[in-house]
Amino acid sequence: MSSHLSEEQYQSSVKAVWRATAILSIVTVVEVAVALILGPHLPKLVMNTFYVLASLAKAFFIVGEFMHLKYEKRAFMLSLGVPLVFLVWAIIAFATEGHYWNILNHPK
Amino acid sequence: MAEILEIQEEHHTNLLPTPDNGEGGEKTAMNISYGKTMMWYFLLSDAFTFSAFLIAYASIRLAQAWWPNPNLVFKSFPGLGHTNAPLAFVSVMTFILILSSVAVVRAVQEGHRMNQKGVMLWMIGGIVGGAMFLGCQAWEWNHLIAEGLRPFYNPFGPDANGVTHLVEEHMAVSPGPIAFGALFFGITGFHGFHVFTGVCINIWAFFATANGTFQRRGHYEMIEKVGLYWHFVDLVWVFVFLAFYLM
Numbered sequence: 593m594s595s596h597l598s599e600e601q602y603q604s605s606v607k608a609v610w611r612a613t614a615i616l617s618i619v620t621v622v623e624v625a626v627a628l629i630l631g632p633h634l635p636k637l638v639m640n641t642f643y644v645l646a647s648l649a650k651a652f653f654i655v656g657e658f659m660h661l662k663y664e665k666r667a668f669m670l671s672l673g674v675p676l677v678f679l680v681w682a683i684i685a686f687a688t689e690g691h692y693w694n695i696l697n698h699p700k
Numbered sequence: 701m702a703e704i705l706e707i708q709e710e711h712h713t714n715l716l717p718t719p720d721n722g723e724g725g726e727k728t729a730m731n732i733s734y735g736k737t738m739m740w741y742f743l744l745s746d747a748f749t750f751s752a753f754l755i756a757y758a759s760i761r762l763a764q765a766w767w768p769n770p771n772l773v774f775k776s777f778p779g780l781g782h783t784n785a786p787l788a789f790v791s792v793m794t795f796i797l798i799l800s801s802v803a804v805v806r807a808v809q810e811g812h813r814m815n816q817k818g819v820m821l822w823m824i825g826g827i828v829g830g831a832m833f834l835g836c837q838a839w840e841w842n843h844l845i846a847e848g849l850r851p852f853y854n855p856f857g858p859d860a861n862g863v864t865h866l867v868e869e870h871m872a873v874s875p876g877p878i879a880f881g882a883l884f885f886g887i888t889g890f891h892g893f894h895v896f897t898g899v900c901i902n903i904w905a906f907f908a909t910a911n912g913t914f915q916r917r918g919h920y921e922m923i924e925k926v927g928l929y930w931h932f933v934d935l936v937w938v939f940v941f942l943a944f945y946l947m
Contacts, residue, residue: 597809597812597813602809602812602813605809606806606809609802609805609806609809610802613798613799613802616798617795617798620791620794620795620798621791623946624787624791627771627787627946628771628786628787631771640947643942643946643947644942647938647939647941647942647946650938651935651938651939654801654931654934654935654938655931655935657805658801658802658805658927658931658934659927659928659931659932659935660808660924664730664731664732665730665731665732667730668730668731668732668737668740671730672740672741672744675744675748676744676747679748679751679755682751682752682755683755683758686755686756686758686759687758687759687762689759690758690759690760690761690762690763691762691763693762693763694762694763694764694765697763697765698765
């Protein structure tokens with residue numbers, strides 16, 4: 593059933609996982625370091641953009657390497673990825689609405 | 701007939717009736733087993749649930765004139781008393797969860813080699829990591845509750861300059877936005893519940909492995925399915941960490 597791996601395949605997949613682990617750890621450490629060192633000095637928008645991009649990078653490594661999606665069929669990846677496009681709309685719509693309430697409730 | 705045989709060949713499946721092991725071993729058109737496909741689609745639906753929570757958090761937070769500064773709310777570390785260590789403890793929690801996820805990936809890989817002992821060893825790593833994460837979360841919740849945070853009360857308020865302080869220390873002029881507590885306990889609690897169920901499922905998988913269930917079955921696909929759920933818990937934490945602690 594599950595494809596039994598050859599020794600070489602096994603070794604290379606183990607290597608790939610430790611590589612992903614190192615990258616995830618480094619990204620997390622960099623995120624926290626940037627938050628503590630640069631956070632107080634840079635505009636909120638710059639910081640938040642950085643955090644979102646770093647988090648998306650981590651998400652790609654977890655889904656691709658740990659959850660093995662990178663090695664599945666393209667059609668399967670799309671069947672999971674395409675529905676998530678709805679979230680882009682949801683984030684924009686709800687963030688806009690929240691900001692609008694802020695302006696309504698707290699006029700300058 | 702020849703065509704069917706070719707398809708069989710291509711997908712490494714056996715169209716003859718196979719003993720039913722209860723987890724649907726036959727491959728689908730996308731060359732992934734039925735069981736794994738359904739686990740993925742369950743996780744997709746779970747991702748939408750978490751997204752709905754986090755988007756609600758974002759819209760409520762954006763609607764406030766002021767929000768507690770996470771660096772000043774989450775600054776405690778166990779055993780260090782009234783210390784100022786922003787993000788330190790939550791970074792440790794993140795690291796524990798990543799390592800626990802890695803342990804389960806290693807268990808899946810050992811499963812591909814039919815190495816029963818290896819699967820058991822790495823599953824223990826995954827279980828211990830999950831339990832440690834839950835312990836950390838229990839400590840953090842306990843600490844915040846002791847400071848006065850409740851689902852309907854938020855003691856972290858602004859002083860005259862907008863800096864975050866505890867109301868009880870008479871520095872803040874008013875309590876902070878009420879939704880902070882409900883969102884924090886609600887979302888980290890829902891995530892923590894996933895961690896808890898994940899640990900329970902991992903413990904079950906460990907004992908099933910120890911009993912030789914998967915060895916007799918001839919494959920360790922169940923470990924892969926359990927692993928998918930466990931990595932998803934790690935994935936969600938990335939975004940909880942982003943929303944509550946970094947932004």
